[in-house]
Amino acid sequence: MATAALGTAMLALPPGRALAQPAPLARAIPSSGERMPAIGLGSWITFNVGNDAALQAECTAVMAAFFAGGGRMIDSSPMYGSSQAVIGRGLATLGHPDALFAAEKVWTSSGTNGPAQIDETRRLWGVERFDLLQVHNLLGWEAHLDTLQAMKAAGRLRYVGITTSEGRRHDLVEQIMARQPLDFVQLSYNPVDREAEQRLLPLAAERGIAVIVNRPFQQGALTRRLDRAPLPDWAAEIGATSWAQLILKFILAEPAVTVAIPATTRVDHVRENLAAAGGALPDRELRGRIAAHIGAL
Amino acid sequence: MSEWWTYRLDDFLLFSPRVYWRLFEAHNAALWPLHLATMLAGLSLVVLILRRPGRAMLWTGLLLAPLWAFVAWTFLLQRYSGINWAASYAAPAFLVQAVLLLAAALMPGGPAMGRLDAIGKTGLGLVLAGLLLYPALALASGRPLAGAEVFGIAPDPTVLVTVGLLLTARGRWLAFLLPIPLLWCLFSGLTLLAMGEAQAWLLLAGTVLVALLGTLRLVRRGSRAVRE
Ligand SMILES: NC(=O)c1ccc[n+]([C@@H]2O[C@H](COP(=O)([O-])OP(=O)(O)OC[C@H]3O[C@@H](n4cnc5c(N)ncnc54)[C@H](OP(=O)(O)O)[C@@H]3O)[C@@H](O)[C@H]2O)c1
Numbered sequence: 001m002a003t004a005a006l007g008t009a010m011l012a013l014p015p016g017r018a019l020a021q022p023a024p025l026a027r028a029i030p031s032s033g034e035r036m037p038a039i040g041l042g043s044w045i046t047f048n049v050g051n052d053a054a055l056q057a058e059c060t061a062v063m064a065a066f067f068a069g070g071g072r073m074i075d076s077s078p079m080y081g082s083s084q085a086v087i088g089r090g091l092a093t094l095g096h097p098d099a100l101f102a103a104e105k106v107w108t109s110s111g112t113n114g115p116a117q118i119d120e121t122r123r124l125w126g127v128e129r130f131d132l133l134q135v136h137n138l139l140g141w142e143a144h145l146d147t148l149q150a151m152k153a154a155g156r157l158r159y160v161g162i163t164t165s166e167g168r169r170h171d172l173v174e175q176i177m178a179r180q181p182l183d184f185v186q187l188s189y190n191p192v193d194r195e196a197e198q199r200l201l202p203l204a205a206e207r208g209i210a211v212i213v214n215r216p217f218q219q220g221a222l223t224r225r226l227d228r229a230p231l232p233d234w235a236a237e238i239g240a241t242s243w244a245q246l247i248l249k250f251i252l253a254e255p256a257v258t259v260a261i262p263a264t265t266r267v268d269h270v271r272e273n274l275a276a277a278g279g280a281l282p283d284r285e286l287r288g289r290i291a292a293h294i295g296a297l
Numbered sequence: 298m299s300e301w302w303t304y305r306l307d308d309f310l311l312f313s314p315r316v317y318w319r320l321f322e323a324h325n326a327a328l329w330p331l332h333l334a335t336m337l338a339g340l341s342l343v344v345l346i347l348r349r350p351g352r353a354m355l356w357t358g359l360l361l362a363p364l365w366a367f368v369a370w371t372f373l374l375q376r377y378s379g380i381n382w383a384a385s386y387a388a389p390a391f392l393v394q395a396v397l398l399l400a401a402a403l404m405p406g407g408p409a410m411g412r413l414d415a416i417g418k419t420g421l422g423l424v425l426a427g428l429l430l431y432p433a434l435a436l437a438s439g440r441p442l443a444g445a446e447v448f449g450i451a452p453d454p455t456v457l458v459t460v461g462l463l464l465t466a467r468g469r470w471l472a473f474l475l476p477i478p479l480l481w482c483l484f485s486g487l488t489l490l491a492m493g494e495a496q497a498w499l500l501l502a503g504t505v506l507v508a509l510l511g512t513l514r515l516v517r518r519g520s521r522a523v524r525e
Contacts, residue, residue: 048312050379052319081311081380168300265313 024070025277027258029159030208031183036101038252038277040073041066041270042214042263048081058265060090065267067097069274075186075212075261076125077105077136078117084124092126102127103184103212103261105163107136111143118147132184134161138169138176145180159183165214167195177203186212189257190222191250191291201256210258213251217244217262222294229297238286239279244269248276250290253283310491312380317492320376321435321451322444328371335364335449339428339458343421346465350411357410357462358402364449365395365459372452381488387481391452394477398459401470408468416510420464423503427457434496453500456481460507467514475511479504 026035041063049055063074076083084104091100104121106114118133133151135144141162151157161184164173170187177185177200185204189196193215204211217223226243240246244262251260262273282290325332338360346353369391377384401407413421431454432445448454456478463474482504489497 045311045313048380049316050312050320050376052316052323055316055319079311081382166303168303 024274025252025281027210029183029210029258031159031210036210036259037070037072037274038257038259039071039248039274040075040101040103040212040259040261041071042261043074043076043083043087044080044263045219046263046265047076047083047086049086050082055265056086056089059086060093061267062264062270063087063090064094065270066274067094067099069271070099071270071274072099072101073103073132073212073259073261074100075103075214078107078121079105079136084121088124088126096126100127101131103132103134104130105134105136106144106148107139109140111140111147114140114144114147118151129156129158131157132159132161133157134163134184134186136163138162138164138172141176145176149181159210161185161210161212163187163212163214167193170195170198170200174199174203177207177209182207182209184210184212184258186214188215189213189251189254190216190218190247191294192222193218194291197254201254205256211256213257213260216247216251216260222247226294226297232293234286234289237280238282240276242272244272245276246290247294248273249281250287252277253281253287306487307491307493310488311382314492314494316380318435318440318444320372320380321446322441324372324376324450325443325445325447328450332447332450335447336428338364339424339448342462343424343428346411346421346462347413350409350465353410354407354466355402358398358400358407361459361462362395362399362402364455365391365398368450368452368455369395372450377452383484387484390477390480394459394474397473397477401474408463408466408470408474410462410466412465412467416514417465419506419510420461423461423464423507424458425461426499427454427461431457434499438494438496452481453485456485457500457503460503460511464507464510464514469515471511471515475507479508479511482507 025038027038028035047059049059074087076087078084091097102125104125106118108114108117122130133148135141135148145160148157148160152160161182162173162176163186164170165188167188173185173187176182185200187196187200201211223244231240231243231246235241235246238249240249248260248262251257264270264273342353342357342360345356369388373384373388373391378388428448432447435445436442446454448458460475460478460482463471482500486497486500486504489500
């Protein structure tokens with residue numbers, strides 16, 4: 001009913017406006033029902049700019065455009081050099097937007113060092129608590145999950161998760177997903193890296209675990225490769241105007257996916273990525289065509 | 298690290314080439330015109346080795362030691378470690394190298410320099426490459442000259458000039474003086490390789506060449522000592 005009313009209101013708008021402001025897709029986090037805009041923002045490499053003031057300002061501009069476009073989740077890790085400090089600086093400059101969903105990681109093999117690392121990370125971001133903390137690449141996962149669950153129980157953390165990438169250690173990820181009370185799992189998924197479809201995505205759906213998709217563009221290698229070829233005409237059927245949007249729409253059309261977190265240094269790219277979560281998503285047949293076409297290029 | 302074989306070299310690269318090269322632009326802008334003095338110092342050492350080899354080790358140590366410490370502090374710690382935590386581990390190693398260079402220069406029985414056999418001449422070739430070729434690599438790679446890597450200011454040319462100079466030295470000191478520079482060349486060469494920069498090969502080839510020639514120097518010295 002509400003959707004129908006919204007649809008009528010959208011139809012009443014001049015077409016240009018309706019296109020410029022598509023309602024960004026939001027997905028529910030299964031463990032809480034909280035709705036999350038389906039495009040987040042990664043920070044590996046792109047935000048590791050050290051003390052370079054001009055590049056720090058670029059990162060802040062990307063964050064500003066991200067929040068202005070309805071984005072919420074920013075993901076980082078102690079592994080990412082100066083990225084955490086750069087995010088902290090950006091958030092301070094932007095007046096700590098309320099919309100922020102702060103997703104961080106703990107990345108140390110020592111369970112005892114986890115809490116101190118998390119504290120330092122919090123200091124760098126300048127936030128009181130994180131929304132989500134994930135065990136990065138399962139490093140020291142048993143001890144860290146205990147810490148994170150205890151933090152969650154004490155109200156010092158909202159969600160707990162684990163991460164992997166590039167198809168690594170899916171067996172262990174599967175075991176942990178099956179046995180531990182996780183809110184989130186983060187993994188790599190895109191039209192050419194589809195291993196997660198075998199077991200992890202169905203298991204996430206079954207167990208009610210939210211899925212964060214990292215490396216949607218294979219760290220830019222995929223988009224760079226595709227840029228040499230023309231975008232097929234049928235991309236327009238779902239309103240994709242670039243390869244990046246076609247990839248993101250492919251990812252988001254998978255129902256088990258909650259949010260994809262492309263990283264970028266560019267304001268135009270962050271807008272383009274957010275826009276991919278507006279408008280139509282490919283159906284099963286079109287997803288197959290996207291994967292086959294991209295795989296063949 | 299589990300499943301280490303699934304990692305590629307570029308999985309370990311934490312920053313983009315753009316950010317890396319901008320470090321040198323900022324560093325040069327902050328230190329100019331100190332570059333003129335460090336280049337002059339480097340060239341003077343070459344002249345000294347050719348003309349007054351007897352005094353060369355003293356001056357090489359006295360000039361290189363502070364430059365290694367300076368690069369460690371101003372570049373590795375104050376700039377590079379911001380984007381690459383490994384640089385903060387390299388900085389103390391640079392300080393150790395500075396101490397070793399100073400010790401080699403001042404302690405009795407330190408190495409004699411100026412040996413211009415084939416190994417020594419190759420060493421001088423590396424010195425000239427570090428002093429004159431290295432800064433030009435920025436232009437050759439389409440980067441601005443403002444980001445040039447200069448001896449005594451940036452680590453790679455400083456290390457290259459150092460190993461080149463040391464190849465003109467004789468004596469067991471080489472066994473102490475070469476490892477840290479060679480490890481740096483390897484580390485920096487692999488970093489540049491992960492960044493897809495062709496100049497990586499210069500450093501990696503330099504590492505292999507200097508390791509071979511340095512070993513040859515030590516072995517020959519050893520066999521001579523046995524004969525004597
Ligand atoms: N194990 C883990 O926990 C793990 C592993 C990997 C990644 N992650 C997380 O996932 C995030 C995303 O992965 P990633 O950064 O490795 O790779 P990615 O998001 O697949 O790719 C980032 C690259 O894509 C380019 N890009 C972004 N938007 C674009 C657009 N619209 N058109 C063309 N190119 C575009 C960016 O270049 P421009 O700057 O030019 O836009 C950037 O170089 C990371 O930042 C990190 O937060 C976590």
